[in-house]
Amino acid sequence: MARPRRGAARGADGARGGAAARRGGRARGGAALEGRALSAAGAGWTLALDTATPATVAAAIAPDGATAARAAVPGPGERPGHTRLLLPLAGEALSATGGGLDRVGRLVVGLGPGTFTGIRVGVATGRALALAVGAGAVGVPTPAALAHAAQAAGGPAADAPVLVVQDARRRELFLTLVRPGDDPRALTPWTVPQDEVAAAVAALAVRPAAAVGDGAVLRADALAAAGVAVPDDPAWHHVDGLALARAAASIPAADAADVLPVYVRGADAIPTALRR
Template identity: 30%
Template sequence: MKILAMDSTATAASVALMEDGCLLGEFYMNVKLTHSQTLLPMAEQLLACTQVALQDIGLFAVSAGPGSFTGVRIGVSAVKGLALAQSKPCVGVSTLEAMAYNAGQLDGIACCLMDARCGQVYGALFEVGGGRVTRLTEDAALPAEEMACLCRKQKKQIFLVGDGAQMCYNKTEFKAFTPFLLEEPLRQQHASGVAKAAAAAFARGQAVAAAELLPLYLRLPQAERELRHRQTGEKG
């Protein structure tokens, strides 16, 4: 089965085409153009370069969050539209889980981190090895210091992945257990990881129709958080 996967949850954007575990092609851009300008053109060019027709795609996949609210919406909307037009199933996967596949061939714990602003990270831990990824903690929005506490409880080597990895690597709390920082561009989100996570989700029967695909937000958008804070004094 051919899987067309997209990621637009952070600054970088990418599109990948995978068939039965083999990566046929991937386009990756880390520029300051909006994802609405780059995502679908990359998908179109990738299909043209691999000589695969859109109707031959068996599953559409997207990193559905956490991440930039605008980026998540763009990616989910693009995949919903493509899947609906082709009457094909789709899968929304955790951005953090997809990133864990960047370290899938290593032996240890992938600490997947995204900069959530406001002094927080989106983070989760996964055990990796031999291409396999096993979730250890649920996706959460939390202070980087709390993520470091979760890491210190692990007995294996910690590998930092994601656009929040460098920030955390520089913190004293993380240096205490000498984590390994993945190099660029492997550190960033990749649609190939989305495709691998989607294949696993499809095997578990988690594919949905286009109308059922939803973004995975871990907290309210900033505008809603600020409104709630003004109205109730609560911090979102």
């Protein structure tokens, strides 16, 4: 069964903290002001959802700046629990900030790339909730959340280019190069074979300061040999719901029908033995 993420994590103010901080709480200082600005943009609570990766992620930002995040990560050999866990986690995050689904004014959805089933669960749920409660909807590629966290102050690529590397299965990786200030909507993930990641890094016009994502962990040795650091802390390699919401802060809300998944490649059938 998927379990809540534990261990070191980013708290409401962006600082590293323990599991309690990861689960959320009231933001302080600048983070509180940022939270109020995000919520004001949606005239209510901001709710962020992502299921493109194996983790099921939800986060809430209240109009007064309070924040809460919830995430469930499958254990070894376990399958993701997106369908079963996403709405309960969203409800917990909203409740922790004094809100509920009926008070959501802005819905932020991670669009992928990632697993086909996972992307569909998150996008369909986000669109349905936005329609049900009359909230504005914002779609943002999932790598934007990983990059936003890594490029923040104290991150492994603070104010520097970062390479988001996701495990795409089929012995491939999704790569996304994110420069500081890039518009999340303009990000262009692409695929490379796992054993060609060093060559892909060498071909980049800009050398990233770090690589984050589950694919970076998978190919850490090859990335390090190519001169790209891979953080040891697992928290940098998981999607953070609050980072997702903040990455989308400058994007105007739109109709739910405009929130479309980012698949990158087709869903062709292949032998099971070749999926890893």
